[in-house]
Amino acid sequence: MKGSVVLINDINKSFGESRILNNVSLEIKKGEFFSLLGPSGCGKTTLLRIIAGFETPDSGDIKLDNTSIINLQPNERHVNTIFQNYALFPHLSVYENVAFPLRLQKKSEKIINEEVRKYLSMVKLEDHIKKMPSQLSGGQKQRVSIARALVLQPNVLLLDEPLSALDAKLRQHMLIELDSIHDQVGITFIFVTHDQQEALSVSDRVAVMHQGVVLQVGTPSQIYESPGNSFVADFIGETNFIEGTVVSVDDKMGVMNVDGIGKVNFYLDKPVKTGDFVRVTVRPEKIRITKEYPKIEGHPHTIVLNGIVDELIYTGFQTKFFVHLDSKVLFKVFKQHVKYFMDETPINWKDPVYIWWNPADGYLVEVEPR
Amino acid sequence: MRTNSGINKRQISLVVFVSVILFFYIPLLVLILYSFNSGKTMVWRGFSLQWYEELFFHSSDLWSAFRSSLIVALSSSFIATAIGTIGGIGIHWYKFKWKKYLQIVTYLPLIMPEIIIGVSLLIMFAWLKWKMSLFTIFLAHTTFNIPFVLLIISSRLDEFDYQIIEAAHDLGAKEIDTLLKVIIPMSIPGIISGFLMSMTLSLDDFVITFFVSGPGSSTLPLHIYSMINRGVFPVINALSTVLIAGTVLLSVSSKNIQKYMFK
Ligand SMILES: Nc1ncnc2c1ncn2[C@@H]1O[C@H](COP(=O)(O)OP(=O)(O)OP(=O)(O)O)[C@@H](O)[C@H]1O
Ligand SMILES: [Mg+2]
Numbered sequence: 001m002k003g004s005v006v007l008i009n010d011i012n013k014s015f016g017e018s019r020i021l022n023n024v025s026l027e028i029k030k031g032e033f034f035s036l037l038g039p040s041g042c043g044k045t046t047l048l049r050i051i052a053g054f055e056t057p058d059s060g061d062i063k064l065d066n067t068s069i070i071n072l073q074p075n076e077r078h079v080n081t082i083f084q085n086y087a088l089f090p091h092l093s094v095y096e097n098v099a100f101p102l103r104l105q106k107k108s109e110k111i112i113n114e115e116v117r118k119y120l121s122m123v124k125l126e127d128h129i130k131k132m133p134s135q136l137s138g139g140q141k142q143r144v145s146i147a148r149a150l151v152l153q154p155n156v157l158l159l160d161e162p163l164s165a166l167d168a169k170l171r172q173h174m175l176i177e178l179d180s181i182h183d184q185v186g187i188t189f190i191f192v193t194h195d196q197q198e199a200l201s202v203s204d205r206v207a208v209m210h211q212g213v214v215l216q217v218g219t220p221s222q223i224y225e226s227p228g229n230s231f232v233a234d235f236i237g238e239t240n241f242i243e244g245t246v247v248s249v250d251d252k253m254g255v256m257n258v259d260g261i262g263k264v265n266f267y268l269d270k271p272v273k274t275g276d277f278v279r280v281t282v283r284p285e286k287i288r289i290t291k292e293y294p295k296i297e298g299h300p301h302t303i304v305l306n307g308i309v310d311e312l313i314y315t316g317f318q319t320k321f322f323v324h325l326d327s328k329v330l331f332k333v334f335k336q337h338v339k340y341f342m343d344e345t346p347i348n349w350k351d352p353v354y355i356w357w358n359p360a361d362g363y364l365v366e367v368e369p370r
Numbered sequence: 371m372r373t374n375s376g377i378n379k380r381q382i383s384l385v386v387f388v389s390v391i392l393f394f395y396i397p398l399l400v401l402i403l404y405s406f407n408s409g410k411t412m413v414w415r416g417f418s419l420q421w422y423e424e425l426f427f428h429s430s431d432l433w434s435a436f437r438s439s440l441i442v443a444l445s446s447s448f449i450a451t452a453i454g455t456i457g458g459i460g461i462h463w464y465k466f467k468w469k470k471y472l473q474i475v476t477y478l479p480l481i482m483p484e485i486i487i488g489v490s491l492l493i494m495f496a497w498l499k500w501k502m503s504l505f506t507i508f509l510a511h512t513t514f515n516i517p518f519v520l521l522i523i524s525s526r527l528d529e530f531d532y533q534i535i536e537a538a539h540d541l542g543a544k545e546i547d548t549l550l551k552v553i554i555p556m557s558i559p560g561i562i563s564g565f566l567m568s569m570t571l572s573l574d575d576f577v578i579t580f581f582v583s584g585p586g587s588s589t590l591p592l593h594i595y596s597m598i599n600r601g602v603f604p605v606i607n608a609l610s611t612v613l614i615a616g617t618v619l620l621s622v623s624s625k626n627i628q629k630y631m632f633k
Contacts, residue, residue: 054536074539087537091555092529100551101541145537152542 003187004064004078004155006051010292011060013046013212020046021057022212028205033182033189038209044192047209048158051190052081064155080149082159086141088133088148094120095129098148119147122181139170146181156188163198175202183330196236200224203311210249226269226282226363233281233365240304240331242285242362243279244265246272247370253301253359254278261325269364279366282333284359289321291347294356304356307331309349321347323355331355398614405607421608429605429632435593438504439573442589446511447568453512454519455561459553461520463526463535479517489513495582502584510582511572518571519564526560527553566624 008029013021028034037045051053051062052073062070069077088097098116107115120126123143135140144163149157162178163171179202182189193199199206200220207217209230216228227233230241244258244353254272258264266280288294295303307325321333333355347353403423409415427434461473479487482538491510500506538548554561576591583592594606 052540054539074536075544079540081537081540083533083537085531085533087531087533089534089538089552089556091558100543104542104547104551148541224572346589 002155005030006156006188006190007061007063007066008047008051009049009061009063011047011057011062012108013043013055013057020057021050021214024060024209024214026207026214026217028188028190031186031188032204033179033191035191035193035203035206036209036238037193037196037199037206038193042209043212043301044194044209046159048081048160048190048192051156052079053077068133078150078152078155080152080154080157082142082145082149082157082162084161084164086133086145088141088144090133092133093129094125094131094133094136094144097133097144098151100148101152115151116147119151121145122150122184123147123177131364138165139174142166142174146178150181150185153185155341156190157185158190159189161192161194162190163193164195171198178202200236208235210235227281227365228278230365231280233363237283238273238332238334239281239283241279241281241365243277245277246274246278249274256280260329261305264303265359266362267359269366272364272367273369275370277368277370278364280362281365282357283319284320285336286332287331287333287355287357289323289333289335289347289353289355291345291351291353293354296356299358302356302361303359304354305331306352306354309347309351309353312347312349321353323353385623401607402611403616405604405611407604407607410604421604424605425608425612431588432590432593432597432605432609435588438507438587439590442504442508442511443569443572446508446515446572447565448628450515451519451561451565454516454564455523455554457516458520458523458527458560459549459557462524463532463553476517476520478515480521482575484514484575488578491578492581502582502587504587506582506584507579507587507589510578511568511575514575514578515568515571518567522564522567523557523560526557526563530556541572557570 006026008024008026008028011021011024012019017071018119019101024043024047026034028155032183034048038044046055050057053072053076060070061068063089064078069079085200092100095116098120099112102112102115117126117129120129123146125140125143125147127179128136128140131228133144136144141259142165146162159178163174166174173229175198178191182202191203200223203220205217206223208215208223208231210231213229216223216232218226218228223232224236228342233239233241242256242261242264242266244256244261246254247263248255249268249272252268254266254268255263263279266278272278294304296304296330307323309321310324311322313320316337318334318336321335323333325331325332404412404414406417406419408413408418408420457476461469461476488510491506491513493500495506534552535548537553543551574591575589576595579589579592583589588596594609599604
């Protein structure tokens, strides 16, 4: 049996006066690649250290497959950790680092040799077996620490920002490899990161944390497309917020009045009454931008606004437009270049433009009854 | 006219370098030279090995003092290294109540004048009614060596990350496994330097040893001092030459050992 269900039940933790974790409860499925995502200082590492057994929570419980492990020492938990700075033993070779946990268990030399080689080849380090940690690159050290943590076949692997010390290209590469290692070993991964790209690209589910509170748990697309609140919407990717007072509601759509813009349609992702204050998020890549008034026959609900291009940033695969509406509201609009860029009629700085989107592409994040 | 001050700077530093070398090595060279003098005074009377012969075949007191020095140095360094290592690890990795004060107290002997340490040990041994012997010298040397070992071990441990210890626990190590298989092996370079440092300090020490030695328990530095009082320079020259050669050999080989061990 591989992997464990991890139940985190109502964990609280304070350091001195400050509350670091606030009633944190999570249920992580067997074999899941689960990410803890949140800004720096929100308590991710603390939660991970509580699961590993390096910190004791003030209250709450941690269960692996329905057995509480809260009173066990780190060396008694079938949970292993990948540390951010690798934490390799500097006096041991790559081989001996990976053999270390097996030697503690007094495994025979033959088994040690087989297991160490198996896991070192899984992380593609067969050729560096004899090297000392000081002779390895950052990426290679990280691989050794992965092999070392997996060699005991733990039920859960905890990874605390394992890629943050690597450069961007290598990070991407290691992420893909982590994903394939996860597929091979099939155990539960709990992956801590403050990088939303990382979390979205490999996770089965993501928990977004902020100031010691879990704000939302969901699949990457749930988190991205239907964020639980404005913080999540803003923290994950980039977005635009439109807010106003609801003036009318029918069975599927509502209309709000936005200061300086006027009437804007939105879908009723949550129940809304006339008079409520609502906030809708629209991702920049879902907004279209053209110089001419768009053809919207057949799409009567499309929202069309006009403004001036305030700034534009060309990034190769897309251009980011910052469009100033009459009302001083700034909108981000990302245009993908699916064709050779030079073929398109270019939109330049200070050009008057129309921006438009389908209300179905927005998401109603917050409703405040009035 | 020369205006290039860069050259002047270089000349100045060259002059400084050469004069330092001269001041440092000329006395040694003179000493080595005179160890081969056939006369007894500082007047050159021709080459001879008679002082070496004297040193190696007719100076049994000196050799027994040398043996005492070695015994004291080896035993006190060994014990001081053991205590200093355990203490350094304890202070570094474990948290306890009076840690800060303990740290200050352990480093105090480093800055205390030797003569005070010597006198205080003398008073303590007298109070205990212990006879001065090699054993009291051994105790004294162990005492002043411990802080040096502590200092060296601590600075070595400072370079390591506490997460390494956590990683060891995480991978199944108990407290004792962590100590024996991670912390101590990791500190080996520090332990070796601590031991070598202790050896040097112990072999060198005159002041403290002077207070705690008794009849028949002379170390090499004490013996040399008494020989100078009796006015037998040339043997000391020969002895010094042998010691210089030994020191040079030792430092070269310890470099090589370190290179081999810690690449
Ligand atoms: N041992 C400690 N003593 C006191 N405060 C601590 C301790 N460990 C963490 N904290 C505090 O707890 C808060 C959360 O820390 P934590 O390391 O869990 O954040 P994080 O989400 O992992 O952040 P990052 O992304 O920067 O690693 C921080 O404000 C930190 O200062
Ligand atoms: Mg952290």
